[in-house]
Amino acid sequence: MQAVAEIKLSKREAFSELAREHHRELLVYARALTREDHQSRDIVQESFVVAWQNMGKFDVTKDFGSWMRGIVRNKWKEQMRRNKRQIALDDGALEMMETEMRTWQELRQDGGPSVFMKLEQCLEKLPEGLMLSVQSFYYEGCSTDEAAEKMEVSGATLRKRLERARQALKECLGGEN
Numbered sequence: 001m002q003a004v005a006e007i008k009l010s011k012r013e014a015f016s017e018l019a020r021e022h023h024r025e026l027l028v029y030a031r032a033l034t035r036e037d038h039q040s041r042d043i044v045q046e047s048f049v050v051a052w053q054n055m056g057k058f059d060v061t062k063d064f065g066s067w068m069r070g071i072v073r074n075k076w077k078e079q080m081r082r083n084k085r086q087i088a089l090d091d092g093a094l095e096m097m098e099t100e101m102r103t104w105q106e107l108r109q110d111g112g113p114s115v116f117m118k119l120e121q122c123l124e125k126l127p128e129g130l131m132l133s134v135q136s137f138y139y140e141g142c143s144t145d146e147a148a149e150k151m152e153v154s155g156a157t158l159r160k161r162l163e164r165a166r167q168a169l170k171e172c173l174g175g176e177n
Contacts, residue, residue, distance in 0.1 A: 015055060019048055022065050029069055029101055033076045037141035043079065047071040069101060122172035130165040133158055 026047065030040035050071050051058070058067060073094060123131055129151075136147035137158070148158040 011055065015052060018064050019051075022068055025065065025101065026068055026072055029097070030072050030076065031138075032097060033073070034079075039079070043072055043075045047075050050075070063102075066098070066102065069098060118173060119169065122169050125172060126165055126168055130161050130168065133161040134165045134169075137162055 023044070026044045027040055030043045030047075031037065034040045034043065047068060051068060058064070123134060126134070132151060133147065136142045136150055137144065140147075142150060144155050144158055148155045151158065153161075
C-alpha cells in the first residue's frame with residue numbers, strides 16, 4: 001500500500017516539475033493565440049488539468065512541451081467554437097508558431113540562455129518609449145487605448161512603437177546581440 005502511495009506521489013512530483021518548467025512558455029503561447037491575458041491563463045490552467053487527467057496517455061518518448069502546446073491549442077479552439085468566434089489563425093500559422101516554440105525550447109535545453117532571459121536583455125536595450133510601450137501592452141495587459149492614454153500618446157503612435165519594438169526584439173533574439 002505504501003509503495004502505491006509513493007508511486008502516486010512521485011508521479012505528482014514529476015508532473016509538478018514539468019508543469020513548472022513549461023508554465024511560462026505555455027502562457028506566452030496561449031497569449032499569442034488569445035491576445036488576452038486572462039483567457040490565456042485560463043486556457044493554460046485548463047490544459048494542465050487535462051494533461052494531469054490524461055498523463056497515462058502521454059508517450060514519454062515524446063516532447064512534453066509539444067504535447068502541452070497541442071492541449072493548449074485544442075483548448076483555445078474549443079473556447080473559440082464555444083464562444084462562436086472565428087479562429088483567427090489558420091493551421092499554417094499555428095504550425096509556424098509550433099516550430100518557433102520548438103526552437104526556443106531546444107535553445108533552453110541545449111544550455112543556451114532561456115528565451116525569456118534573452119528577451120529581458122533585449123527589452124532593456126530598447127529606447128525607453130519602446131520599452132514602456134511593450135511593458136504596458138504585453139506585460140501589464142493594457143489595451144492599445146489604455147496603454148496610449150497611460151503613455152500620453154495617440155493610439156497610432158503606440159501601435160507604431162509596438163511595431164518598431166517587435167522588429168527590434170525579433171532582430172535581437174535572432175542575432176548575437
